[in-house]
Amino acid sequence: xxxxxxxxxxxxxxxxxxxxxxxxxxxxxxxxxxxxxxxxxxxxxxxxxxxxxxxxxxxxxxxxxxxxxxxxxxxxxxxxxxxxxxxxxxxxxxxxxxxxxxxxxxxxxxxxxxxxxxxxxxxxxxxxxxxxxxxxxxxxxxxxxxxxxxxxxxxxxxxxxxxxxxxxxxxxxxxxxxxxxxxxxxxxxxxxxxxxxxxxxxxxxxxxxxxxxxxxxxxxxxxxxxxxxxxxxxxxxxxxxxxxxxxxxxxxxxxxxxxxxxxxxxxxxxxxxxxxxxxxxxxxxxxxxxxxxxxxxxxxxxxxxxxxxxxxxxxxxxxxxxxxxxxxxxxxxxxxxxxxxxxxxxxxxxxxxxxxxxxxxxxxxxxxxxxxxxxxxxxxxxxxxxxxxxxxxxxxxxxxxxxxxxx
Numbered sequence: 001x002x003x004x005x006x007x008x009x010x011x012x013x014x015x016x017x018x019x020x021x022x023x024x025x026x027x028x029x030x031x032x033x034x035x036x037x038x039x040x041x042x043x044x045x046x047x048x049x050x051x052x053x054x055x056x057x058x059x060x061x062x063x064x065x066x067x068x069x070x071x072x073x074x075x076x077x078x079x080x081x082x083x084x085x086x087x088x089x090x091x092x093x094x095x096x097x098x099x100x101x102x103x104x105x106x107x108x109x110x111x112x113x114x115x116x117x118x119x120x121x122x123x124x125x126x127x128x129x130x131x132x133x134x135x136x137x138x139x140x141x142x143x144x145x146x147x148x149x150x151x152x153x154x155x156x157x158x159x160x161x162x163x164x165x166x167x168x169x170x171x172x173x174x175x176x177x178x179x180x181x182x183x184x185x186x187x188x189x190x191x192x193x194x195x196x197x198x199x200x201x202x203x204x205x206x207x208x209x210x211x212x213x214x215x216x217x218x219x220x221x222x223x224x225x226x227x228x229x230x231x232x233x234x235x236x237x238x239x240x241x242x243x244x245x246x247x248x249x250x251x252x253x254x255x256x257x258x259x260x261x262x263x264x265x266x267x268x269x270x271x272x273x274x275x276x277x278x279x280x281x282x283x284x285x286x287x288x289x290x291x292x293x294x295x296x297x298x299x300x301x302x303x304x305x306x307x308x309x310x311x312x313x314x315x316x317x318x319x320x321x322x323x324x325x326x327x328x329x330x331x332x333x334x335x336x337x338x339x340x341x342x343x344x345x346x347x348x349x350x351x352x353x354x355x356x357x358x359x360x361x362x363x364x365x366x367x368x369x370x371x372x373x374x375x376x377x378x379x380x381x382x383x384x385x386x387x388x389x390x391x392x393x394x395x396x397x398x399x400x401x402x403x404x405x406x407x
Contacts, residue, residue: 006051006055006063009063009067010047010048010051010067013047013067013070013071013074014044014047014048016071016074017040017043017044017074017078020074020075020078020285021036021040021074021077021078021081023078023082023284023285023286024036024078024081024082024285024286025037025040033081033085035085035088035089036081036085036088039077039081039088039089039092040077042092043073043074043077043092043095046096046099047070050066051063051066054066062397064323064327065324065327065390065393065394065397066394068320068323068324069375069386069387069390071320072317072320072374072375072376073095073375073376073383075305075309075313075317075376076091076095076375076376076377076378076383077091077092077095078285079285079297079301079304079305079308079376079378080297080378082285082286082291082308083291083297087297087378090380091378091380091383093380094379094380094381094383094384095383095387097380097384098383098384098385098386098387098388099387101162101384101387101388101391102387102388102390102391102394103391105162105388105391105392105395106391106394106395109166109339109340109343109391109392109395110395112173112337112339112340115166115170115339116170116173118166118170119166119167119170119171122163122166122167123163123167123187125163126160126163126164126167126187126191127187127190127191127194129156129159129160130156130157130160130190130191130194130195130198131194132147132156133145133146133147133156133157133198134194134197134198137198143198143199143200143370144197144198144199144200145157145195145198145199145200145203152380153380153381154380154381155379155381155382156381157195157198157200157203157207158203158379158381158382158384158385159381159384159385160191161203161206161207161210161350161385161389162385162388162389164188164191164207164210164211165210165214165343165346165347165350165389165392166343166392167184167187168184168187168188168210168211168214168342168343168346169214169339169340169342169343169346169392170339171183171184171187172184172214172215172217172338172342173337173338173339173342184214184215188207188211191207192204192207192208192211195207200370201369201370202357202369202370202371203371205357205369206350206353206354206357206371209349209350209353210346210349210350210353213345213346213349213350214342214346217332217341217342217345217346257269257272257364266293267293267294267295267300267368268364268368270289270290270293271290271293271300271303271362272303272363272364274288274289274290274303274306274307275290275302275303275306275307275362275363276306277289277307278306278307278308278309278310278311279310279311280310280311280312281310281312282306282307282308282309282310282311282313283307283308284308285308285309286308287308288304288307288308289307290303290304290307291304291308297377297378298372298377298378298379299358299361299362299368299370299371299372299377300362301358301372301373301376301377301378302314302317302358302359302362302363302373302376303362305317305376317373317376318355318359321351321352321355321356321374322352324348324351324352324390324393325348325349325351325352326348327348327393328344328345328347328348328349328393328396329344329345329348331344331393331396331397331398332344332345332396334398335396335397335398336398340392340395340396341396343392343395343396344392344393344395344396346392347389347390347392347393348393350389351374351386351389351390354371354372354373354374355373355374357369357371358371358372358373358377359373374386375387
């Protein structure tokens with residue numbers, strides 16, 4: 001989005017958000033939700049100020065990524081706000097922190113040499129954080145991946161996603177052959193192994209997929225990728241043998257949910273039933289029944305969107321992640337450093353893969369893995385990491401630094 005095109009695009013997004021937020025701010029009995037109104041005004045101001053600053057002041061020509069993220073984030077805030085104000089406030093705080101991390105990370109990676117200095121500290125901090133989580137976390141929904149600090153819950157694996165890409169791109173950018181992957185392999189295996197111990201299988205799968213993308217971007221050797229996949233399959237088989245009771249419970253209802261409609265398949269059968277009831281245009285925000293099912297705003301959010309927002313909006317959201325991935329590849333092709341190319345493809349691939357796990361899990365094409373839908377699902381740690389990850393794609397776009405080079 002460049003030149004005069006940024007204004008109509010931002011205006012169109014704002015109109016859409018006004019229509020949707022209106023249903024949260026004004027209740028059926030005419031009462032005004034002041035909290036939702038204030039949050040909407042502040043969020044809209046952030047969107048417009050960033051657009052104006054980027055386009056007019058900083059002379060940056062492309063805002064497509066930010067507009068998609070704003071669009072998805074607005075949907076998240078509206079959906080969360082339709083539940084209660086407490087959840088909305090927490091989600092909005094996470095959005096502000098995430099956007100701040102996005103801007104801060106853009107500054108850090110603007111200089112590859114500066115980014116290189118953060119590689120080892122970030123790797124060490126990631127391992128320490130995961131180990132601390134494994135020791136201190138309580139069992140929540142079968143996994144040990146949440147730390148509670150001062151009333152706030154932090155999912156460490158979400159934050160480590162950012163460092164996983166950062167460390168990988170910074171390490172592999174200096175390497176010349178597939179043999180030199182050893183440094184990053186040790187770090188990656190440690191992260192994925194700790195996630196398995198935490199029983200966070202969905203996130204472990206996302207990390208492995210990201211690792212494969214990073215490895216392929218550096219080596220370009222398909223044999224290396226095949227070797228990694230076979231090795232991972234052997235490791236997964238070993239884990240299944242060691243923890244067969246837990247693993248099998250996660251897959252017990254897959255493709256047989258209707259046989260367990262009132263038991264293990266309760267969530268899945270409800271999400272399948274209610275999702276299709278929304279039709280093309282949905283039942284209206286707050287009018288769905290899926291919101292009464294556990295984890296409606298997190299793991300099952302795509303089902304809520306289908307029911308309340310309609311299939312058209314749900315499919316538009318799904319395609320948004322495809323666009324982000326395609327954009328990441330296009331940016332990688334003309335990036336000014338291997339660091340940006342590797343990080344961009346890894347970031348785009350991670351967001352698309354995670355979105356696919358959530359969407360296909362909700363629709364029963366894949367087992368439910370408990371991963372969130374990027375930018376849309378409620379969750380502070382997830383929201384922060386998604387915004388930060390977006391910075392890797394933005395940094396790879398040469399148009400981001402066009403004005404900087406002129407100066």
